[in-house]
Amino acid sequence: MIDKSLIKKRFSKSLKTYEDNAVIQKEMAEKLVKLLPDKFYGDVLEAGCATGVLTRKLTEQKIKYNNYYANDIVEKSKNYIEKLIPSSVFIHGDIENITLDKKFDLIISNACIQWCNSPSNVIESLHNALKDNGIFAFTTFADKNLYEISEIFQIQTQYTPLEQLKQCINKYNPLYFIEEEKRIYFNSATQILKHLKYTGVNSVTEYRLTKSKLQDIEQKFSVKFNKDGKVFITYNPVYVVIKKTIY
Ligand SMILES: C[S@@+](CC[C@H](N)C(=O)[O-])C[C@H]1O[C@@H](n2cnc3c(N)ncnc32)[C@H](O)[C@@H]1O
Numbered sequence: 001m002i003d004k005s006l007i008k009k010r011f012s013k014s015l016k017t018y019e020d021n022a023v024i025q026k027e028m029a030e031k032l033v034k035l036l037p038d039k040f041y042g043d044v045l046e047a048g049c050a051t052g053v054l055t056r057k058l059t060e061q062k063i064k065y066n067n068y069y070a071n072d073i074v075e076k077s078k079n080y081i082e083k084l085i086p087s088s089v090f091i092h093g094d095i096e097n098i099t100l101d102k103k104f105d106l107i108i109s110n111a112c113i114q115w116c117n118s119p120s121n122v123i124e125s126l127h128n129a130l131k132d133n134g135i136f137a138f139t140t141f142a143d144k145n146l147y148e149i150s151e152i153f154q155i156q157t158q159y160t161p162l163e164q165l166k167q168c169i170n171k172y173n174p175l176y177f178i179e180e181e182k183r184i185y186f187n188s189a190t191q192i193l194k195h196l197k198y199t200g201v202n203s204v205t206e207y208r209l210t211k212s213k214l215q216d217i218e219q220k221f222s223v224k225f226n227k228d229g230k231v232f233i234t235y236n237p238v239y240v241v242i243k244k245t246i247y
Contacts, residue, residue: 002115002116002117002158007115008073010200011072011073012074012076013200014198014200015051015077017197017199018198018199018200019051019053021195021198021199022053024182024184024235024237025053025111026053027182028110028111028239029054029057029111029139030057030061031139031239032054032137032139032239032241033054033057033060034061035175035176035239036108036135036137036241037241037243038135039062039063039064040063040064041064041105041106042065042067042105043065043066043067043102043103043104043105043131044058044065044067044069044104044105044106044107044108045069045070045071045091045100045104045106045107045126045129046069046109047071047107047108047112047113047126047138048071048072048073048095048109048110048111048112048115049070049071049072049081050072050074050077050080051077051080052077052080052081052084053110054108054109054110055068055070055081055084055085058108059084065105065106068085068087068088069088069089069090069091069104070088070090070091071090071091071092071093071095071098072090073092073093073094073095075092077090078090095109095113095116095126096116096117096118096122102129103130103131104129104131105130105131105134105135106134106135106136107126107129107130107137107138108136108137108138109126109138110138110139111140111141111237112138112140113138113140114140114145114158114159115158119140119160119165119168120160120168123136123138123168123169123172127172127242127244132245132246133243133244133245134243134244135241135242135243135244136240136241136242136243136244137239137240138239138240139237139239139240140160140237140240141159141235141236141237142159142160142161142162142179143157143160143161143162143236144159144162144181144236145157145235145236146233146234147234148225148234149192151224152217152220152225159236162179165238169242172242172244173242173243174240174241174242175241175242175243176239176240176241177238177240178239178240179237179238180235180238180239181234181235182234182235182236182237183232183233183234183235184232184235185227185230186230186231186233187231188218188221188231189214189217189218189220189221189222189231192233193209195233
């Protein structure tokens, strides 16, 4: 089970550092918006909006709407989104358990659904919250995501296996299902751990690092996950766009 209070605590703490460090999430948001089939949507819901990386990309790429509803489990996100869209309505809460009392023309979400206990149930309930012909566009991560971290820390990460994701999405007849692997390089493992902390990605487990443990991690990274003197981690984004078609 995912510890939601830990998620809240970590993401709340990382809000200030998120934008400067979320390189991959920014690229994902940009690509996701480019995959949208239309330029105008009436009612839009964004799940897991954080500081508004995706919100801003929608504006930059000239996506228009009538009403913008933004959700996050961290209440402080509201302050960021209100600055970007003063007319927006903030829906605070866990997207996995929230009751939505309206339907949407576009539901969009970047790098959030993997923090839910059952991504497939969330996908289903958000799909149900679409109007007919509505669009559900989201990104998440498949199981190669940060495999270096799971290997070195000997932890099982929460990312859904790619095949399982594919199976879950196929029943919606997606317009797009795209998987990618994106590697980023750092000068040290310490920098990698900071990067994860600053983006809130260290949200599922609590761990304490002693000096000797840190040395051990540096050593393991430099032996196993190193190229041209740099160490790396891999992100495994998945992009999905679904149109709710009623036959
Ligand atoms: C990696 S950030 C992505 C933020 C943003 N979508 C972007 O494009 O950069 C994930 C966000 O999802 C939120 N989140 C995680 N689990 C959630 C849940 N169950 N319900 C709502 N928001 C959640 C976190 O608080 C965080 O703000």
